[in-house]
Structures are given as C-alpha cells and as structure tokens.
Amino acid sequence: MAISKSIKRNIGFFFIIPWLIGFLVFKAYPFLSSLYYSFTDYNLFKGIHSYTFQNYIDVFTKPLETKALVVTFKYAFMTVPLKLIAALFIAYILNFKIKGVNFFRTAYYIPSILGGSVAIAVLWKAIFNDDGLIHMMFESIGLEAPRFFTNANWALFMICLLRVWQFGSAMVIFLAALKGIPADLYEAAAIDGAGKWTQFFNITVPLITPVIFYNLITQLVQAFQEFNGPYIITGGGPRNGTTLMSLLIYNNAFTSYDMGKASAQAWILFIILMIFTAISFWSQKHWVYYADDDGGR
C-alpha cells in the first residue's frame, strides 16, 4: 500500500526514466570519462601508458595546436557578428509592411535548412573553386579572381561565408521578436521626431535584447564547433589555415587515434565555450532588457 502510494506520488519520475538513462550513459559518463582520458596518453590501439598534463600544455605551445586555436577564434569572431547583423538587418526590413513577406522569408530561410548538408558544401566548392564558377566569370572579363581555397585567409572567409549565408534561422527568430514590439511605441517616437535609425537603436534593439542574447549564445556555440565546412570544403588547408579546433580534434582522434590528446583539446574548447557563455550570462544584466523587470518595482 505504502509502495503504491509512493509510486503514485512520484509517477512523473517514470516518464523521465528514459531520459535519465540516456543522460547517464550517453552524456554524463562520456563527459566525465573524457576528462579522465584527457590526462592520459590513451591511444585507441595501444591503451594507456602514462598519466600526463602534456596534452593541455601542447595546446598552448605546439604550433599546430595554437594555430588551430587562433583560427577558431578568428572564424567565430568573423562568422557570428556578420551572421547576426545580416539576420537582424533583414528581419528589420521584413518587419515593415512588406508585400510578399512570406516569399522573401522563404527565400532567406532555405539556405539555413539545406546549408548543413554535404550537398551545399559541394556546391560551395563548385562555385568558389580555383576552376569554379566565380573564377571563370572573372576570367571572361579579363580579371583574375582571388584563389579562394589556396589562400589561407580567403579559405577561412569562404567557410565563414557559407555559414553567414545561412543567417535565415536567426532572422526568423528576430522577425518573430520584432513582430512582438507594439506599433504605438514607434508611433510615439515618430511624433517626438525620432527618425528610423534612432527608432531602431533606441526602441527596436533594446526591446529584442533577450533574443539577441539567445541568438548570440546559440551561434557562438555552433561556430566554435564548426566541422563540416573545413572538413569537406578545404580539408583544413591550405597549410592548416582552416584547421579549426573541431577538425584538429577529429584528426587526432580518428586518424591518429590519439584519444588522450583529442580529449584534452575537446575540453579546452569546452572551457572556452563555457567562458563565453558565462560572460554572456553575467553581462546580460547590463544590456539585456526583460519586460517583466520594470513596472511595480
């Protein structure tokens, strides 16, 4: 009787048992075991021979690893702002009473839905390759196009551009938030003589800071983990110019089977991501405006 009562009181627990198993087996255990492996010289075929802190030191001292760190930061700090600015700008324009808003929204959103696929990475290569579409276009008018994939800076920018091109999902989120801003705020501002730009920076931006915050975090987390672009399009080259951390981790783990080293690098990337997430959360009280916070206080 007591047991059946206790089951009844905790019935909700039974619904989350699958999640709990998944959490323990597929998340918590791997997460913690990788911390352990990161302090070993674990090789998939040779096992563990010694415990070491070297894997972590290497990330900041070996040229290949430090380069991957630098390139990852460059990539993320290029991609995230460009993507968010494009998304917000287009969402802002779409939010005016635009005829065919659904048509435009669809057009801008398609790249986001398809862009993660290998097929689009192949397309990118066809367009920007050294003998690809852009190159031939330049040639036909007697100019020489930059060598997008043989120059390290261009190559990184091309991978960045592929992601910026997929600003649609962030835009859709911005658009939904902009729709929630009451029109009378703009009307009042217009009466006070505020122009469109003033309205944008003094009304629109402050009111959607929670959504900017959300997009910023999700995009940062995504950007720091970028793998498909460099793996499929550039293979990490030229001269490791596009070897982002996630690609370096992949190479260490699955081509040299150096699981210890790869785990340490993954943990460094994880810590970097946590620091950025923490900074975003900590800083939000200075710039994120939540409507519930004012009035009555």
Place this chain on the structure above:
Amino acid sequence: MDHKENTVENAQKNLKRRHFINVSLRYLVLIIVGIFMVYPLVWMVGATFKTNSEIFSSINPIPKAPTLDGYIGAMQSSGGNINIWKAMFNTYSYVVPEVIFTVISSVLTAYGFGRFDFKGKNLLFSLMMAMLFLPQVVLNVPQFMLFNSFGWVGSRLYLPLVVPTLFATETYFVFMLIQFLRNVPKELEESAQIDGCNVVQRLTKIIVPMVMPAIVSCALFKFMWASNDFLGPLLYVKSPDKYPATIFVRLSMDADNGFNWNKVLAVSLISIMPNILIFFAAQNQFVEGISAGGVKG
C-alpha cells in the same frame, strides 16, 4: 490662402515621395540580398542539366544545350555496390527511426518534467537544462570509445546513431515541448482525470493532441538534422554498402574532382530533394518551431 494650400500640398507630395523612396529602397535591398541567397541554389539546379564544358562558362543558370548526362552519370554506381538510390535508402533507414524515437522519448520526458512533481525533480531538471549547454564536440571522442566498447562501430543497423534517440538525448526538443506544455491548461487534464482517465490516457488523448504543432516541429527539425548529419555516419558507418547519402555525396565529389561537375551536382541535388520538398510542404511549422525556442523561451 492659395499660397498656403500650395505648401501643404507640396509637403504632402514630399512626404509621399520620401515614403516611395524608402519603400523602394527596402524592396531593392530585399531583392539584392534575396538574389545572393537563392542564386547559388538555382544555379545548382541549372548546372545539373548542363554539359561539363558549359557549367562554368556562364552565370546563366538556364542551360544552352540541356542534357541528362549528369543524371545518367549519377545513376551509375560508382564502384562497389552502392549508388545514390541505395545511399538514400540507407539514410532514411536510420533517419526515420531516429525521428520517431526522438519524438516519443522527448514527449515522455517533457510530460514528466512539465506536469509532475517528484523527489529530486529540481536537481534532475537543472541537469537536463544544463545539457543544452553541453557541446557535442566534447562528447564525440568519449562516445566513440563507448560505442566501440559496445561493438557498435560499423554496426549494420546504425546502432550508435539510432539507439541514443530512444533516450531523449536532444535536449532542445524536450525544452521546446515543455514550453508548449505550459500553455496547455491543467484543468483539461484534471477533468479528464475525474472522468477516469489514467496518466497514460491523459498523455495520449489530451497532451499529445494539444502540443501537436510542437511535436510536428520537432519531427521536422530532427528529420532535417539527421538526414544532413555527416560526422555521425563518418565515424560509425564502416561498410561501403551501408554508406548514407551524405557520405556518398562527399565520395563522389572526391572521385570526380574537377571533371564531372554535372554528375557531382546532380548527385548532390538528388540527395537533398526530399529535404527541399519537405521544407516547402511544411514551411510554417519550421518557422513556428524555430521561433518558439527563441521567443517563448
């Protein structure tokens, strides 16, 4: 009097003109950006019908001498016993179970967390929310070792891809479903309970129909993500006859590098055709789904 009327008329004209310029500018920006968004995809479709000598010779997406060579090439199996159709069959043989399992396990978890109190709920709920911030990159290596120790690497049933979805490992979906669940009035369930419905009936007869839009969004996003997944199959699928479309597309690009672009692009396009069709059939669900997390959350 006449003079005054004139100025009013002029002012109105001026205002109208400025409005007209503003509106035109907006459409101009939308159209120019829209061309950048859609043109690569349109060019891709055109290129699959071009001869290889024509592909890069003009930016006009419409082929001068349409040919099916690209598609004929795409149909041929590229050595080994794999072709594009088989690869796509392979893709959906794990994508469909992944979608179904993800939806079921996420709904159960969301119901448990969203509607019940039980011992340790707050701790478990925080742990679950924390999983939103646990990047996959830190899990890849240890998960590989875990699945390797299960003997699942190279599994012909795609076990490492499918099994975790039974356990609500996609935290974002659980989070999104809980958000929707909050809007379902508790009274509905209470009156059903009085009518003699048990917890399971309440879930299937009341909650599921009420949050159906969210469930559909989850299923659609999971479908897109799972069918675009590249790293998963790259790590866990070892036999060529089991390669999914993503791996197949990448291999056909490597095999034909620089020669058969019409074939490579045809293979790519075929591989994303189901995703394109599903996107157009269910655009609104995608838009609503993605807005829900950012705006309601």
